Amino acid sequence: MTCTVRIASPLRSYTEGAATLSVSGRTLAQVLDSLEARCPGIRFRMIDEQDRIRPHMRLFVNSSEAQQLTAAVADGDTVHVICALSGG
C-alpha cells in the first residue's frame, strides 16, 4: 500500500525541502513509521511520547481528520500533515 504524505512547511527541513513523499503503510502508525525511516526525527515532531498527535499538529487522510494512529490508510490516499503557523 503506497500513499502520499504532504508535509507541512515547518517540517520540510526533515525532508530536504520535499513537499510530498511516497511511503507505505496500511494505518497512520505504519505510514509514520515509514516516514520516520526516511526522515529520522520527523515523527517526534508530530507524535508525543504517549503516541498522541501533538496539539499543534493535525493529520488528515484525504480530507478526513485522523485522530488516532490506528486510522486506516488505503492505496493512493494522501496523508496531510498540518502544523500551526505563527507568522503574520
Place this chain on the structure above:
Amino acid sequence: MSLSASERERYRRHLALPEIGAAGQEKLKAARVLIVGAGGLGSPAALYLAAAGCGTLGLIDGDRVDITNLQRQVLFDSPSIGQPKAAAGSERLRALNPELRIVAHAIELRAANVREIFAQYDLVLDGTDRLSARYLINDACVLMRRPLVSAAIHRFEGHLMTYVPDQGPCYRCLFPHAAEGLVANCAEAGVLGVLPGVLGTLQATEAIKLITGIGAPLTGRLLTYDALEMRFSEFRVTRRRDCAVCGDAPTITEPRDMSTSTEGTQGIRRLSAAALHEQLERGEQPLLVDVREDAEFAAGHLPGALHIPLGQLPQRLAEIDPQAAPVFICRSGGRSMAACQMALRANIRSPANLEGGMLAWAADIDPRVRVV
C-alpha cells in the same frame, strides 16, 4: 446608515453588484472591524477593508515600522520607517478613504486590555505573529461572541479559518495548544513577501462576506495555501466538545496571557530588563544566551552574549554549563521561553527568560541597541 452622494460615487462598483448593492454598502459603513497586527496580513486586509468602505476600522500594533517589514507590509513605505505602525498605518488608510473612522491602537494586546478594546468592535481579524496573541484573540472572541477571521503564514504556506459564535469550531478546536518555539516564526524561517498579500486579502474577503451576509463563510473549514505548488486545500474541522474555551465544560472563562500560564514554565526564572541590568551593574556575569537568528544578532546584542539560534539549540545544549543558570534572550521573549523549556528538559539548572526580550531592553534600558 444611508450613503452620501460622494460615497455612492466611490462605491459604485459595489453598488452594481446585486449581492452587495446599497443595503450591503450601508452595512459596511456601519461595520466596526478590528485588525490585530499591522503586519504582512494586516496590511492588505486593512487596505482592502478601507477601500471597501468599512465604516470603523481599528488597527492595533505596538511595534514601529522597520526596513525589514517593507518587503511584505504594503501599508507602509520607506518614510514610515521608525514610526509607530498603528499611527503610520492609520494615516495611510485615512488618505485612501477619508470617509472612514480609523482608530489607531499603538499598544500590545494583553488580557488586561482585550475586553475593553474588543467591546468597541463587531468583528476581529487576527494577523498577529505570535501564538500567545492568537490564543488570547481567539479566547476573547469566543467569550465576547465576536466573529474572528484568523490567518497565519510561514515561508510559502498559509492558513485561513473563520470562527462565528455557535456556528463552528474556534482556533483552539483546531490547535488546542501550541508553544512558542515549537512553531517557527517568520524572522527565523523567512517568508515570501507576497504570501501574506494572498492570505490578508482572503481575510478581508471573509470580513466583507460576514458583514454583508453574503456567501458561505469559512467556518468549520481550514483553508491551506501552498504558494510553491499554487495549491489551495480545504479540510473539515469540527468543534471539540473538550475545547478549553468553546467546549461543553470550558476551563477558560476569562482571557489570559499565555506567557503568564505556568504550563511547562515551572522552574524558569522570569527576568525583567531592569532586573538583568541591575545584575550586570552589580558586576555579576550571568551566562547570556541569545537565541535569535544571525541577522537579528548581528544588528545588536548584549555584550558577551553566546549566540545559539533556537533551531540549533537542541544540538548545542552541551555548550551551556548545566550549573550556569543561563539567561535566554530573543526579540520579544517567545523563543527564549522555548529555549528555557529545552534547557530545563536537558537538566540545565534555573534558566531565566528575559521578559520582553531585546525589545524590552531597548525600550527600558538602552534605546541605542538596534532590534530587528
